[in-house]
Amino acid sequence: MGVTSSDLYDETDAQRYDEDNVSVSTPEVLNPMLDVLAELAHAGKVLEFASGTGRITVPLVNRGLDVAGIELSPHMTAKLREKMPPGRLPVVVGDMATATAPDVGNYSLVFLVFNTISNLRTQAEQVACFRNAARHLRPGGRFLIELWVPQLQRMAPDLHLAPVQFETNGHLVFDTYDLASQECMSHHYRPQPDGSVRYGSGRFRYLWAPECDLMAQLAGLxxxxxxxxxxxxxxxxxxxxxxxxxRKPEH
Structure with a gap:
């Protein structure tokens, strides 16, 4: 396993993950994403960086695609294993910026969704992630990311805090920003059945779309x-x- 600045999801995080993300795991949310990924794969090999509990990889395999994953947390991978065995969905436990999946250099599609490139909290690691994606791709293959645009315009003056999400189930999210380092912390408040509120947080490094393009250029994409x-x-x-x-050039 490579060295990474990403927070490691522990066993408790893994047990809660699917329940906490029900709203982004419905067919209405997933099917448009799965349609795009299947189209880009062109029936070739597919690799997900940060494959987690299999929210995306498992339904892709069920659509008949040849899918593998790289995931830092063994606990998240153990949850995936409850859904699908290694023979159908191989997963390498390691750092998405450096780890090597089977059949490196032969993937039609590498993808990284749900803002997860921001889990790498240094610019150098994010650049390495792009390079690792390019290394896994065949000529003509594609690297796809899904990423939020930092909502700095929502920040209250002098507070460096921005509201992000207010769900009907009461789940509240606020982000705090360090503009000098592009570091961000997301603060989650989830109401519990007993009337209490569960707090959780995650640390990230935000990056802009043009910055992603430069990272891709450095990786030859x-x-x-x-x-x-x-x-x-x-x-x-x-x-x-x-x-x-x-896209990775053909030559």
Whole structure:
């Protein structure tokens, strides 16, 4: 396993993960994403960086794709194993910036969704992640990321805090930013059945779409498409997120 600055999801995190992310695991949310990923794969090999509990990889395998994963947390991988055996979905436990999956150099698609590149909290590691994706791709293959656009305009003056999410189930999210280092901490408040509130936090390094393009260029990849969402809406200065695809040249 490589050395990474990412927070390691422990056993408690892994047990809670699927329940905490029910709202982004419905068919209405997943199917547009799965359609795009299957189309880009062109029936070739697919690799997910940060494969987690299999929220995306398992349904892709069920669609008939040849899928593998790299995941830092053995606890998250153990949850995936409850859903699908290694023979159908191999997963390497390691750092997505450095770990090597089987059949390196032969993947049609490497993807990294749900803002997870920000889990790497240094620019150098994020650059290494792009290079690792390029290393796994065959010529003509594609690297896709889904990433939020930091909502700095929402920050209260002098507080460096921005509201991010207010769900109907009462789940609240606030982000705090260090503008000098591009570090971010997300603060989650989830109501519990007993009336209490469970607090959790995660540390990230945010990055901008043009910064991603430079990282891709350093890895020898070329920007092919950028959308605001999985429905391929145009990406604009008002978009809160983007889905970006870079292609490895044929020669």
């Amino acid at each position: 070329e920007l092919e498409s950028r959308w605001a969402d999985w429905s391929r809406s145009p990406f604009t200065s008002a978009s809160p997120s983007h889905v970006s695809i870079w």
